[in-house]
Amino acid sequence: MKYDVVIIGGGIVGLASALKLLEKQPKLKLALLEKEAQLAQHQTGNNSGVIHSGLYYKPGSLKAKNCIEGYHMLLKFCDENNIAYDLCGKVVVATEISEIDRLHDLYNRGIENGLEGLELLDEKQLKAIEPYLAGIQGIRVPQTGIINYKDVCTKLAKKIEENGGEVSFIYPNQGQNHLGDTDFEDNYDCIGIICFDIDDNNIKIEEDMNYDIEMEKVILYQDDW
Numbered sequence: 001m002k003y004d005v006v007i008i009g010g011g012i013v014g015l016a017s018a019l020k021l022l023e024k025q026p027k028l029k030l031a032l033l034e035k036e037a038q039l040a041q042h043q044t045g046n047n048s049g050v051i052h053s054g055l056y057y058k059p060g061s062l063k064a065k066n067c068i069e070g071y072h073m074l075l076k077f078c079d080e081n082n083i084a085y086d087l088c089g090k091v092v093v094a095t096e097i098s099e100i101d102r103l104h105d106l107y108n109r110g111i112e113n114g115l116e117g118l119e120l121l122d123e124k125q126l127k128a129i130e131p132y133l134a135g136i137q138g139i140r141v142p143q144t145g146i147i148n149y150k151d152v153c154t155k156l157a158k159k160i161e162e163n164g165g166e167v168s169f170i171y172p173n174q175g176q177n178h179l180g181d182t183d184f185e186d187n188y189d190c191i192g193i194i195c196f197d198i199d200d201n202n203i204k205i206e207e208d209m210n211y212d213i214e215m216e217k218v219i220l221y222q223d224d225w
């Protein structure tokens with residue numbers, strides 16, 4: 001099989017990168033390889049599911065810029081593709097007097113980063129939000145939210161295929177019929193291999209029979225292969 005680009009890693013970064021490449025270059029022949037039996041099985045699918053607002057980063061830094069731009073891109077993608085999320089907000093709390101100056105610095109940083117609706121709260125206002133919260137002052141950040149990033153990845157994979165890309169799962173066979181005992185929601189291709197080596201511009205997959213992938217570029221988004 002010959003491809004222009006092969007992306008290794010079926011987390012949200014690999015999937016989003018694959019889709020963006022296909023949107024920018026519709027004629028690109030692209031494949032994404034994931035070593036697990038499902039998408040988002042590592043960091044993407046095992047975090048707290050927070051939609052970060054960009055409160056903490058230094059104003060003007062790339063981290064602040066990328067976080068805030070990514071925040072709006074994520075919500076736009078979810079709205080366009082009917083992916084559920086909840087902008088439930090959060091509170092950041094100072095539990096003692098020595099933390100109040102830092103709390104106010106954080107509030108000002110959020111304002112500089114363009115966050116809207118930030119509120120400084122006193123102890124009574126904090127208790128009204130969460131009666132069991134122990135704090136003397138706080139910041140309410142309404143833009144923070146929660147989401148299931150596995151849902152985002154499932155939609156990204158569908159759109160990759162709709163745009164002409166391929167998504168393939170690769171995992172150790174270990175003598176079992178994984179095609180039979182694994183539920184693939186979207187019937188993606190499963191190569192079912194044991195290991196592969198990248199040599200020049202060629203990926204050689206070793207199993208009972210050889211499976212070769214040739215590509216112009218390979219992009220790694222998974223560091224434990």
